[in-house]
Amino acid sequence: MRSLKVLEGLTPAEAAAHWLVRLDVGDLSATEQTAFDVWLADSPANEAAYAQACDAWDMVGIYADDPNVQALRASVLAGHRRPARAGFMRVLAAAAAIVLTLGLGLSASQGPDFVWWLPTSEARYETRVGERLNVVLSDGTAMTLNTDSRLSVRYRAERREVRMERGQAYFEVAHDPSRPFSVEGGGRRVTALGTRFEVHVDDRAFSTTLVEGSIAVDPLKTSLDTSLGARAQRVVLKPGETLTARAGRQAVVAPEPLAAALAWRDGFVEFRDDSLASAVTEMNRYNPHPIRVRDERLNALAVNGLFRAGRPEGFIEAMSQLHPVRPVRRSDGGVDLFWKEPGAQGSSDTPSKGR
Numbered sequence: 001m002r003s004l005k006v007l008e009g010l011t012p013a014e015a016a017a018h019w020l021v022r023l024d025v026g027d028l029s030a031t032e033q034t035a036f037d038v039w040l041a042d043s044p045a046n047e048a049a050y051a052q053a054c055d056a057w058d059m060v061g062i063y064a065d066d067p068n069v070q071a072l073r074a075s076v077l078a079g080h081r082r083p084a085r086a087g088f089m090r091v092l093a094a095a096a097a098i099v100l101t102l103g104l105g106l107s108a109s110q111g112p113d114f115v116w117w118l119p120t121s122e123a124r125y126e127t128r129v130g131e132r133l134n135v136v137l138s139d140g141t142a143m144t145l146n147t148d149s150r151l152s153v154r155y156r157a158e159r160r161e162v163r164m165e166r167g168q169a170y171f172e173v174a175h176d177p178s179r180p181f182s183v184e185g186g187g188r189r190v191t192a193l194g195t196r197f198e199v200h201v202d203d204r205a206f207s208t209t210l211v212e213g214s215i216a217v218d219p220l221k222t223s224l225d226t227s228l229g230a231r232a233q234r235v236v237l238k239p240g241e242t243l244t245a246r247a248g249r250q251a252v253v254a255p256e257p258l259a260a261a262l263a264w265r266d267g268f269v270e271f272r273d274d275s276l277a278s279a280v281t282e283m284n285r286y287n288p289h290p291i292r293v294r295d296e297r298l299n300a301l302a303v304n305g306l307f308r309a310g311r312p313e314g315f316i317e318a319m320s321q322l323h324p325v326r327p328v329r330r331s332d333g334g335v336d337l338f339w340k341e342p343g344a345q346g347s348s349d350t351p352s353k354g355r
Contacts, residue, residue: 012049015039020053126150127167129288130310132267140174141181146264147286147309151185168200170265188245189218198262207244209261210237217243217251264309271303276319279303280337286310289333297339298325
């Protein structure tokens with residue numbers, strides 16, 4: 001039967017997704033209906049895979065109004081209408097992945113931490129403040145977007161490209177020497193074949209940390225440090241190293257404690273002798289109601305510790321206990337930090353005027 005030939009080479013999970021999508025679309029021919037019945041009864045593994053796929057598909061209904069789910073359905077239906085078998089098979093493989101992985105992770109501290117598998121060769125991903133997003137691309141590359149991040153992915157026959165507009169992302173790259181994987185952002189291009197690394201881009205700096213494997217970092221024509229001329233050259237990182245580039249300065253490579261650098265993937269922020277000013281900036285990345293330092297004397301205070309991202313209360317409490325910090329809550333929900341004079345109260349819930 002033709003439908004059974006279409007399934008050749010697929011795992012039970014992938015075949016289950018094929019039938020799930022076809023049954024959801026509807027209009028099965030008599031031949032296809034017979035093929036489905038034969039496949040389902042062929043082995044207990046097929047029956048179990050189809051039951052699991054149905055359960056996961058029900059989960060998709062919870063997020064039916066989400067634009068990512070709508071995009072997935074549109075892609076699947078578009079793939080069904082295409083006569084080309086190769087394109088249709090890519091859609092089916094991706095559909096198999098999504099029905100088995102969607103909704104597996106929920107971050108108690110950050111809200112939904114979705115896992116998406118998308119079959120498209122070009123897509124955009126974005127997170128809001130306080131959100132994280134796990135994505136598995138069609139080649140098996142996994143990436144995690146941190147809070148307030150935006151990037152686009154474009155896969156071509158000869159290369160795989162990611163363009164980061166802002167934010168932070170972690171990549172576990174599927175090995176494919178014939179198609180190098182690159183991430184562009186902040187005037188830099190990071191190139192890898194099969195490795196694990198993260199990239200952080202904002203309007204002040206670019207940084208990338210290598211966890212495993214090897215990456216090459218090249219300056220682009222739009223590099224933050226084009227004024228440095230020939231000194232802005234390719235750098236190859238070793239595991240545990242971070243390259244940081246700021247406008248008008250030579251890029252710096254330094255060792256980075258990986259546990260601290262990657263704590264955000266578990267919903268935490270870790271500080272090691274960071275200034276209070278930089279720690280507040282980092283905490284504000286996860287907080288829609290920012291903390292503001294109202295006395296310059298506080299900026300240089302050293303901060304150490306592991307804090308839950310998106311929960312500034314614990315951070316503020318620790319600062320007020322360990323340092324001469326007096327927090328005052330603003331009417332907009334944020335908190336102002338003032339210098340605490342000797343004998344003054346440790347904190348105040350009296351709202352201050354937001355500025």
